[in-house]
Amino acid sequence: MSETAAKREANWVESENSSRKVKRAKADEDNGQEEVGKESEAENILHGFKTCKVLSDSAREKNIFIHGKFADKEAVVILEKTPIREDTLADLFSGSVLKLEMKNDIYSTYRLQAPHHLNEIKTTVVCPATEKHIKKYQRQESFLVEETGEDYESITLPYIQQQSFSLQWVYNILEKNAEADRIVFEDPDPKVGFVLLPDFKWDQKQVDDLYLIAIAHCRGIRSLRDLKSEHLPLLQNIFEKGKEAIMQRYNLPASKLRVYLHYQPSYYHLHVHFTKLGYEAPGCGVERAHLLADVIQNLQSDFQYYKTRTLYFPLRAEDGLLSKFKESGKL
Ligand code: M7G
Numbered sequence: 001m002s003e004t005a006a007k008r009e010a011n012w013v014e015s016e017n018s019s020r021k022v023k024r025a026k027a028d029e030d031n032g033q034e035e036v037g038k039e040s041e042a043e044n045i046l047h048g049f050k051t052c053k054v055l056s057d058s059a060r061e062k063n064i065f066i067h068g069k070f071a072d073k074e075a076v077v078i079l080e081k082t083p084i085r086e087d088t089l090a091d092l093f094s095g096s097v098l099k100l101e102m103k104n105d106i107y108s109t110y111r112l113q114a115p116h117h118l119n120e121i122k123t124t125v126v127c128p129a130t131e132k133h134i135k136k137y138q139r140q141e142s143f144l145v146e147e148t149g150e151d152y153e154s155i156t157l158p159y160i161q162q163q164s165f166s167l168q169w170v171y172n173i174l175e176k177n178a179e180a181d182r183i184v185f186e187d188p189d190p191k192v193g194f195v196l197l198p199d200f201k202w203d204q205k206q207v208d209d210l211y212l213i214a215i216a217h218c219r220g221i222r223s224l225r226d227l228k229s230e231h232l233p234l235l236q237n238i239f240e241k242g243k244e245a246i247m248q249r250y251n252l253p254a255s256k257l258r259v260y261l262h263y264q265p266s267y268y269h270l271h272v273h274f275t276k277l278g279y280e281a282p283g284c285g286v287e288r289a290h291l292l293a294d295v296i297q298n299l300q301s302d303f304q305y306y307k308t309r310t311l312y313f314p315l316r317a318e319d320g321l322l323s324k325f326k327e328s329g330k331l
Pocket of ligand 1: 201
């Protein structure tokens with residue numbers, strides 16, 4: 001990264017952090033609470049968490065997915081160490097305690113105990129979690145499924161009509177009942193409009209792992225399979241305005257973005273993923289991610305493209321949809 005770009009990014013992080021503090025203080029004020037009160041409230045939640053099982057963990061990604069309970073409520077807690085930011089190095093070096101582990105010739109290793117504010121773990125809580133949430137985060141073997149247009153109608157569609165995750169969080173965002181202060185850009189048009197905001201997987205501390213989602217205002221487009229040429233204005237609008245908003249806010253040009261849809265998604269309401277190119281976001285592999293630019297072109301050349309094409313995607317061993325494909329003799 002050039003020095004000017006690095007400076008602009010550092011300035012963005014700094015101004016984001018202070019604006020978030022202001023917003024948080026304002027939200028707490030509105031709730032009649034002090035910021036400190038809110039933070040200690042969050043601590044208390046985890047005090048009552050009883051671990052049942054580690055669903056998956058990764059030493060490389062430095063995360064752990066845990067199934068457990070808050071009293072009698074099933075829950076999933078995700079803990080993830082966050083990247084070390086260049087703009088925190090001075091604080092880290094001056095404010096830490098360093099413990100020597102070993103010294104050998106020119107080599108030495110230490111344990112660095114960072115100050116509290118630089119030692120945070122990103123924590124996500126899903127509660128109450130359904131059986132489907134627990135399976136979503138459980139490490140499982142995957143199988144590639146081949147789905148024709150007819151398979152979609154006879155196997156997938158009936159399954160997702162019965163078994164999908166609730167879309168309440170999506171409607172909360174669209175109706176400004178949640179995450180309203182996180183919105184980066186909105187086009188309120190009911191047909192081609194959308195809300196662009198940080199994905200909850202992104203802590204917004206650095207652009208290296210930038211992850212935003214654009215959620216369409218219009219309802220009823222479940223996935224890629226429902227897209228037709230009549231949706232081109234919507235898709236083009238999300239693509240163009242999404243890229244523009246990201247350039248303005250994060251100073252990241254379109255050439256640095258990976259913009260795509262998942263098939264199968266977890267949530268069947270049209271949304272588009274915007275991640276930084278080079279960041280290996282979960283689900284950005286070729287077996288699941290469809291570039292929005294390709295989707296647009298495919299629909300331009302064939303208005304029924306996604307209705308008729310055979311699509312390939314991975315399903316995990318315990319996914320109910322996989323059982324349906326097996327029962328139909330498709331696997
Ligand atoms: P998806 O392709 O339907 O499924 O994407 P995936 O989760 O298997 O990738 C939905 C996206 O929405 C994911 O990137 C999630 O991390 C993100 N997401 C899910 N929830 C429940 C929320 C939420 O409550 N808020 C925000 N901001 N993002 C969410």
